[in-house]
Amino acid sequence: MAWKTLDDMDLDGKIVLTRVDINVPMDSGRVTDATRIARIKPTIDDIIAAGGTPVMLAHFGRPKGEVVPEMSLAHILPAVTETLGRDVTFIEQPSREALDALPAGTVVLVENTRFTTMETDNDPKMAQFLASLGDVFCNDAFSAAHRAHASTEGVAHLLPSCAGRLMAQELGALEKALTTPERPVVAVVGGAKVSTKLDLLGNLVRKVDFLVIGGGMANTFLAAKGIDVGKSLCEHDLAETAREILKKADEAGCEIILPVDIVVAREFKANAANETVGVDACPSDAMIFDAGPQSVARINEIITGAKTLVMNGPLGVFELEPFGTGTFAMLDTIAAQTTAGALVSVAGGGDTVAAINASGHADAFTYISTAGGAFLEWMEGKTLPGVAALG
Known part of the structure; x- marks a missing residue:
């Protein structure tokens, strides 16, 4: 396996589309285990340190292509903000203009990618739309890497792409376990x-x-x-x-x-x-x-x-x-x-x-x-x- 990491990319002044897995368990409106959020923190921190703007793409639950209010990522925004230790801007319908207008170092969370079947169908139009939002694609969601979705596979072919810290750590460990x-x-x-x-x-x-x-x-x-x-x-x-x-x-x-x-x-x-x-x-x-x-x-x-x-x-x-x-x-x-x-x-x-x-x-x-x-x-x-x- 050969892949690039954040260290191989020029992130300064760039919008970095960052696929993460923050599909965390909830009970009575509260996140009961924020481990998955904590594990993406090194990637978000390093993108910001390199001068980039991380725009997080994520799914939550199984909405099956429908807009399901209970599965909005807005519900976990407080836990994301607390765990990352940063203010996070939530955007339901992103545009490049809106992202460009944000101050440098802003952390963005986009609404549930699976609110449309175009995501799970890996529709080229959705991949192209996602690519239009950013300059670099960073995949930090190994847990979704077995899915050929627009936000995991499609967009990766349209932008300079790399593995995030968690993804690189996981791939390195797996390579050491069975590949070599x-x-x-x-x-x-x-x-x-x-x-x-x-x-x-x-x-x-x-x-x-x-x-x-x-x-x-x-x-x-x-x-x-x-x-x-x-x-x-x-x-x-x-x-x-x-x-x-x-x-x-x-x-x-x-x-x-x-x-x-x-x-x-x-x-x-x-x-x-x-x-x-x-x-x-x-x-x-x-x-x-x-x-x-x-x-x-x-x-x-x-x-x-x-x-x-x-x-x-x-x-x-x-x-x-x-x-x-x-x-x-x-x-x-x-x-x-x-x-x-x-x-x-x-x-x-x-x-x-x-x-x-x-x-x-x-x-x-x-x-x-x-x-x-x-x-x-x-x-x-x-x-x-x-x-x-x-x-």
Whole structure:
């Protein structure tokens, strides 16, 4: 991947269209988590320091091309102003004349880009309109980079374009994790269903040395190998697909790590009565909720010997006590190795981030992506339109 950063651009006196992701959660009219806003602050600060005027383009919610008052970016303007530590001018219908009339150093927030279908359709007319507003395009929204929209991909072809600080940081971390990694490389993939991560698994077996499979996904692989998983979440219809993945991994020299012992219970609830048994001894009326201590010991041994780790999914039902034991023990090891400088660790995905936050190790990872779908598509080896347009 080759892209320019803010440092490669002449921003002095220029209007810098800046695509950001500030699609933050709200409750009762208040932003409940301003993390996404905080993460764009370095980009906004650096544009202003270089003499530019940042004009933020962003979406909010899923208005589906309609003007939905509840999804106006005006609702989050106070949080944007507070988090950036600057006055922010909100403009519903921007024009070049209005932007040129603003004092130097003004920070602008334009109304929700998805209030028209021209955005999600990547309509050339909208891309041209957006390009007419600015002199430089800066994409700082990796989380929207898997969408070929007018404000993420279309406009990038019409103006000198670069990656913002957050985008460059994310791309750099991802490149270090799978494109040019130090080996051995281990990937941890969990989650409920194999069906949602077929492309991911198919790509990873060609890229990594060890592939740890956890969560409900592991059950499907165990069943494919003829192991009885009782009443566990399992996609029995994907047994042949699982066997194909195991074969591809073997051919590629990738060792797939599945549980050798398991924690089982008969009720899906916190502190349900449970027991640890060998993987081939799951009671027919029980469900697998976590990897057992022998499995976790093997995983931690692999992580301790690895140089690079990428994680997308937990080992078990970490939300319910005590079935987060395996996931948290693994996260302890990842954090210790990363802190010691022995491991580059990159993680992403909603459940993954939640597990890391619950473990208290959020500051210990090399990089934690909040990009969701874009992170997953990158791990699947897909080209992201918003990134490709910057090349």
